[in-house]
Amino acid sequence: MKFVDEYRDAIAAKQFVEAIARVTTKEWTIMEICGGQTHAIVKFGIDELLPKNITLVHGPGCPVCVTPIELIDKAIEIASRPDVIFCSFGDMLRVPGSQKDLFLVKAAGGDVRIVYSPLDCLKIARENPAKEIVFFAVGFETTAPANAMAVYQAYAQGIKNFSILVSHVLVPPAMEAILSSPLTRVQGFLAAGHVCTIMGYTEYEPIAAKYQVPIVVTGFEPLDILQGVYMCIRQLEEERAEVENQYARSVRKTGNEPAQQIIREVFRIVPRKWRGVGEIAESGLGMQEKYQAYDAEQKFGVASYTAEEPSECISGLIMQGVKKPNECSAFGTRCTPENPLGAPMVSNEGACAAYFRYRRVELMATQAEV
Amino acid sequence: MKNGKEFTLACPIPISQYPQVMLAHGGGGKLMHQLIEQMFVPAFHNSLLGVRHDGATLNVGGAKLAFTTDSYVVRPLFFPGGDIGTLAINGTVNDLAMCGARPLYLSAGFILEEGLEMETLWRVIQSMREAADAAGVQLVTGDTKVVDKGKGDGIFINTAGVGIIEHELTIAPASVQSGDAILISGDLGRHGIAIMAKREGLEFESEIESDCAPLAGLVAQLLGAGLEIHCLRDLTRGGLASALVEIAEAARVNVHVEERFIPVREDVRGACEILGFDPLYLANEGRFVLFIPASQTDAALRVLTAHQFGEGACVVGKVAAAPQAIVTMKSRIGGNRIVDMFSGEQLPRIC
Numbered sequence: 001m002k003f004v005d006e007y008r009d010a011i012a013a014k015q016f017v018e019a020i021a022r023v024t025t026k027e028w029t030i031m032e033i034c035g036g037q038t039h040a041i042v043k044f045g046i047d048e049l050l051p052k053n054i055t056l057v058h059g060p061g062c063p064v065c066v067t068p069i070e071l072i073d074k075a076i077e078i079a080s081r082p083d084v085i086f087c088s089f090g091d092m093l094r095v096p097g098s099q100k101d102l103f104l105v106k107a108a109g110g111d112v113r114i115v116y117s118p119l120d121c122l123k124i125a126r127e128n129p130a131k132e133i134v135f136f137a138v139g140f141e142t143t144a145p146a147n148a149m150a151v152y153q154a155y156a157q158g159i160k161n162f163s164i165l166v167s168h169v170l171v172p173p174a175m176e177a178i179l180s181s182p183l184t185r186v187q188g189f190l191a192a193g194h195v196c197t198i199m200g201y202t203e204y205e206p207i208a209a210k211y212q213v214p215i216v217v218t219g220f221e222p223l224d225i226l227q228g229v230y231m232c233i234r235q236l237e238e239e240r241a242e243v244e245n246q247y248a249r250s251v252r253k254t255g256n257e258p259a260q261q262i263i264r265e266v267f268r269i270v271p272r273k274w275r276g277v278g279e280i281a282e283s284g285l286g287m288q289e290k291y292q293a294y295d296a297e298q299k300f301g302v303a304s305y306t307a308e309e310p311s312e313c314i315s316g317l318i319m320q321g322v323k324k325p326n327e328c329s330a331f332g333t334r335c336t337p338e339n340p341l342g343a344p345m346v347s348n349e350g351a352c353a354a355y356f357r358y359r360r361v362e363l364m365a366t367q368a369e370v
Numbered sequence: 371m372k373n374g375k376e377f378t379l380a381c382p383i384p385i386s387q388y389p390q391v392m393l394a395h396g397g398g399g400k401l402m403h404q405l406i407e408q409m410f411v412p413a414f415h416n417s418l419l420g421v422r423h424d425g426a427t428l429n430v431g432g433a434k435l436a437f438t439t440d441s442y443v444v445r446p447l448f449f450p451g452g453d454i455g456t457l458a459i460n461g462t463v464n465d466l467a468m469c470g471a472r473p474l475y476l477s478a479g480f481i482l483e484e485g486l487e488m489e490t491l492w493r494v495i496q497s498m499r500e501a502a503d504a505a506g507v508q509l510v511t512g513d514t515k516v517v518d519k520g521k522g523d524g525i526f527i528n529t530a531g532v533g534i535i536e537h538e539l540t541i542a543p544a545s546v547q548s549g550d551a552i553l554i555s556g557d558l559g560r561h562g563i564a565i566m567a568k569r570e571g572l573e574f575e576s577e578i579e580s581d582c583a584p585l586a587g588l589v590a591q592l593l594g595a596g597l598e599i600h601c602l603r604d605l606t607r608g609g610l611a612s613a614l615v616e617i618a619e620a621a622r623v624n625v626h627v628e629e630r631f632i633p634v635r636e637d638v639r640g641a642c643e644i645l646g647f648d649p650l651y652l653a654n655e656g657r658f659v660l661f662i663p664a665s666q667t668d669a670a671l672r673v674l675t676a677h678q679f680g681e682g683a684c685v686v687g688k689v690a691a692a693p694q695a696i697v698t699m700k701s702r703i704g705g706n707r708i709v710d711m712f713s714g715e716q717l718p719r720i721c
Contacts, residue, residue, distance in 0.1 A: 004639070004643060008702045008703060009703075010630075010702060010703050010704055013703035013704065014703075014704070036719070042707060043701065043707060044701040044702070044703050044705050044707075045700075045701050045703070045704070045705010045706050045707050046703070046705060047705075048705045048706065049703070049704065049705055063720050089717075089718065089719075089720045090718050091717050091718075091719065092720075094717075101545075102544065103388075103392050103393070103394070104388065104389075104390060104392070106386075106393075107390040107391065107392050107393075108390065114718070116570060116572070116718060136719065139720055143720060167718050205594065222701075222702075222703045282668030337400070337713035338400060338401065338404065338713055346713075348717065348719055349648065349719070349720070356710070357708070357710050358707035358708055358710075359707060359708065360708055369721070
């Protein structure tokens with residue numbers, strides 16, 4: 001397939017692996033930010049192919065995993081109302097709140113719908129004037145432009161029965177939080193290519209300089225990741241700490257300016273709580289004053305909800321790259337996709353789900369040679 | 371941390387078993403498997419049910435029969451490459467074929483929703499008649515119920531089928547052995563993408579048609595060629611991945627496949643890339659996996675590729691003896707990973 005197969009070529013992959021091995025002289029720990037990268041790494045067995053002295057650790061870049069439990073509770077409360085059609089990307093439906101998830105709300109009769117674009121919600125709103133349509137606006141800078149556009153268009157078209165439950169988070173503050181933690185072992189980053197497609201990478205330059213870490217904007221195909229690792233290791237070995245762009249076919253330094261503009265029009269930067277991590281200043285997006293009428297938290301009076309996250313699992317440590325999923329004592333035993341202790345085990349982009357689905361180490365170790 | 375707080379390394383409350391039936395309990399993945407193993411099998415347990423096959427194999431008055439049932443709840447009712455009627459016939463015909471049986475007789479139960487257009491029902495019935503003729507089966511008994519408007523999805527159909535087994539082989543998951551070759555009868559995922567594209571109004575450059583087809587004729591040719599078939603399984607909900615996991619667990623073997631051998635049409639792969647789906651888990655309605663001794667691979671491929679429903683047949687892997695009953699896959703770039711069942715259904719990715 002054009003522009004996909006080229007990035008999954010076995011011969012080129014082998015050449016990259018050999019090149020990485022040639023330049024690696026010390027032990028290095030690199031974090032891939034995005035959950036999509038984590039899944040590609042374990043799905044294609046990339047980590048297995050790398051030299052043993054390179055450790056890849058997984059970052060907080062799964063939008064499902066970082067959405068705080070109280071926001072799931074708010075979503076469940078709103079979705080349970082008989083006058084509401086609650087729309088969401090599919091992945092959010094199986095994330096546990098304090099008591100249940102959105103799939104259970106649906107099973108109990110709630111009108112919960114999976115949509116492929118927030119703009120679909122406007123059509124649903126026009127077709128159902130007697131109902132309130134709510135969209136669960138989760139994700140990083142990647143999903144923010146389309147969500148902002150839905151609000152912008154609703155405002156322009158005078159659609160009153162639509163609102164969004166905002167849970168947007170921003171990547172750079174999370175990277176700084178990770179680097180500031182005394183527990184951190186991250187020496188370099190593979191930055192999330194899709195986020196940078198929207199935002200560019202100028203905002204990473206002060207981080208690379210301040211914390212002296214190389215940051216390589218990296219895509220999601222196996223060869224992207226291998227090249228990103230190669231570029232990052234080379235910087236580490238050469239004691240450089242710069243921002244480099246591996247994903248140049250998609251990412252420009254200044255990003256997608258119209259997309260940034262619509263984000264700024266509808267959203268403003270606010271403090272945001274991250275699931276398993278806690279509140280990080282200036283790390284999220286909230287609604288601009290002009291669009292308050294489209295803020296579901298206000299509309300449905302759930303803004304003051306709080307919920308405590310129990311402490312049985314170590315997802316916070318995993319999302320900071322301090323531990324790997326298989327280093328958790330509950331992994332694959334007390335914590336499975338059917339009975340998860342935390343969101344990273346249920347989300348499609350969650351690190352624990354990736355390890356469970358593709359890499360149950362104890363099984364691989366005993367597997368017969370074929 | 372920027373705000374001076376330490377990380378609080380906590381996590382959400384556990385959710386245990388679902389107290390209600392979820393859509394995913396019918397998705398062909400791990401939840402459905404659990405439902406069957408934890409509720410239906412203990413309640414109805416007997417030696418025939420314990421075989422975990424697509425149908426039951428019965429000895430009746432000296433004859434060896436296969437017996438199966440399936441229900442069809444597809445939305446939309448009509449889709450590129452077929453409709454609920456063709457599915458209802460072919461699905462049950464294929465389940466019988468996977469037992470190595472020659473399908474003979476089918477029943478059909480219709481649950482119709484009040485308000486359904488007669489013309490729609492007539493179109494479905496015509497499709498069923500044509501599919502039955504093509505598969506060489508007769509529909510010999512049936513039932514009709516009507517439910518209130520809003521309590522159904524237009525038409526639900528249940529079909530059951532009986533076929534006769536005219537050979538001495540034991541075609542079942544437990545017969546799979548170390549050293550077997552694993553073949554599939556063609557490209558994967560077309561049915562799943564065709565349905566989703568139609569249902570969600572997704573438009574791709576070319577229309578993707580379902581692979582819906584009756585497989586009994588092809589299986590009969592394999593049997594006629596004298597091949598020592600160990601196991602057959604049609605790749606419906608849950609796709610190739612779920613079928614392989616079920617068989618690996620039933621036979622207590624390591625099933626190993628290679629990604630580069632698994633055929634997926636370019637348009638289906640493209641749709642999967644856009645949606646974030648793995649074609650290994652997509653539904654098919656005209657594809658099956660075949661386990662045979664490796665020495666018979668060439669002979670099986672000759673039969674398969676000469677048939678219209680096996681044109682794209684190929685070898686995708688092999689069976690090894692292993693302490694763990696798992697499915698492993700070598701990726702395109704050479705890394706290894708486990709292939710597991712999905713816990714629920716595949717959901718489109720967020721970004």
